[in-house]
Amino acid sequence: MEGKLQFGGGTNKVICGGENMTLDDVADRTIPEIRAKLTEILNITDDHQIVLVNGRKIGDPGSYKIMPGDEIEFVKPAGQKG
Amino acid sequence: MRVIVVGLGGIGSNLVDALCRTILFSKSNKVSRKALLVDGDKYEAKNRERQRYTAFANKAEATKEWLKESFPELEIEARPQYIDSNNILFIREGDVVFLAVDNHATRRLVSDHIGTLDNALLISGGNEEFDGNIQIYERRDGKDFTPPLTHLHPEIENPKDKNPAAINCGEAVVAGGVQLLAVNLKVASLMIEAFTLWLLSMDIPYTEVYANIKTGNVRPAKRIVD
Numbered sequence: 001m002e003g004k005l006q007f008g009g010g011t012n013k014v015i016c017g018g019e020n021m022t023l024d025d026v027a028d029r030t031i032p033e034i035r036a037k038l039t040e041i042l043n044i045t046d047d048h049q050i051v052l053v054n055g056r057k058i059g060d061p062g063s064y065k066i067m068p069g070d071e072i073e074f075v076k077p078a079g080q081k082g
Numbered sequence: 083m084r085v086i087v088v089g090l091g092g093i094g095s096n097l098v099d100a101l102c103r104t105i106l107f108s109k110s111n112k113v114s115r116k117a118l119l120v121d122g123d124k125y126e127a128k129n130r131e132r133q134r135y136t137a138f139a140n141k142a143e144a145t146k147e148w149l150k151e152s153f154p155e156l157e158i159e160a161r162p163q164y165i166d167s168n169n170i171l172f173i174r175e176g177d178v179v180f181l182a183v184d185n186h187a188t189r190r191l192v193s194d195h196i197g198t199l200d201n202a203l204l205i206s207g208g209n210e211e212f213d214g215n216i217q218i219y220e221r222r223d224g225k226d227f228t229p230p231l232t233h234l235h236p237e238i239e240n241p242k243d244k245n246p247a248a249i250n251c252g253e254a255v256v257a258g259g260v261q262l263l264a265v266n267l268k269v270a271s272l273m274i275e276a277f278t279l280w281l282l283s284m285d286i287p288y289t290e291v292y293a294n295i296k297t298g299n300v301r302p303a304k305r306i307v308d
Contacts, residue, residue, distance in 0.1 A: 015301070017215070017292040017294060017301070018213060018292040018293050018294040018301045019297060019299055019301075047237065049236055050234050055306065057234070076213075076215070076292060077235065077237045078186070078189070078208050078217060078231070078238055079209035079213065079215050079269070080184065080186055080210070080237075081209055081210065081259065081261055082089055082091055082092055082182045082183055082207060082208050082209060082266070
């Protein structure tokens with residue numbers, strides 16, 4: 001369990017696959033800005049097409065302004081091999 | 083209420099021992115003591131690093147042989163062929179399917195077929211080099227109780243790879259990338275965990291789980307049916 005999550009507070013949780021990170025002061029930023037900021041840290045690639053905000057798919061990630069407390073997930077593609 | 087394992091490679095061949103043990107000692111009446119193994123591939127020396135086998139033979143048939151010795155109480159059958167649209171009807175009402183294949187085309191095929199059944203459980207696992215995931219698709223009373231494998235996964239909905247049954251003899255099979263036994267085992271373990279909760283009639287608090295052995299992180303996610 002992560003300790004820093006504050007729904008409705010000033011932080012935002014960003015998730016990709018098994019990884020997550022809590023960020024401060026990203027309200028009003030856009031999803032592409034977050035993607036660019038965390039590409040290497042959370043290993044977000046161009047294959048991560050689907051973005052969820054608070055568990056719901058958003059149509060145009062480019063125009064969505066992040067609100068305090070939003071949980072953002074870049075849905076990691078399923079493992080292909082086995 | 084059979085258990086079917088499709089794919090007996092890095093994940094599937096390591097899954098089956100724990101799966102048979104789970105079925106054999108379960109007090110649940112949700113599954114019978116019948117298991118069906120499905121794979122059209124053969125074990126080769128190059129598989130030794132990650133896959134469990136005792137003979138260079140068809141994976142389904144070879145696995146059946148050693149499982150029958152370990153678990154004579156179970157009725158284990160083998161189907162030595164890749165699953166495709168011509169033979170998929172052997173997956174029937176009430177089946178529990180463990181999908182451990184190496185391509186999204188087969189995941190799409192099986193998920194779509196499960197969607198035509200009234201009651202069935204599909205647990206699918208896959209991995210890359212250091213990370214992997216499982217997905218749980220359950221049909222109850224003719225409805226999606228959890229979302230299909232294609233939900234939020236365009237790589238499965240529109241697979242770029244091919245079902246091995248559709249690859250011609252002259253077509254080169256693209257070699258899979260690097261895989262690690264530890265990751266195969268992690269995914270297999272997550273699949274057994276989900277099955278155990280289902281057998282115990284407990285609510286599975288997730289529909290998907292991601293794991294990464296480089297960070298040690300495991301994250302469950304609960305997706306909602308649209």
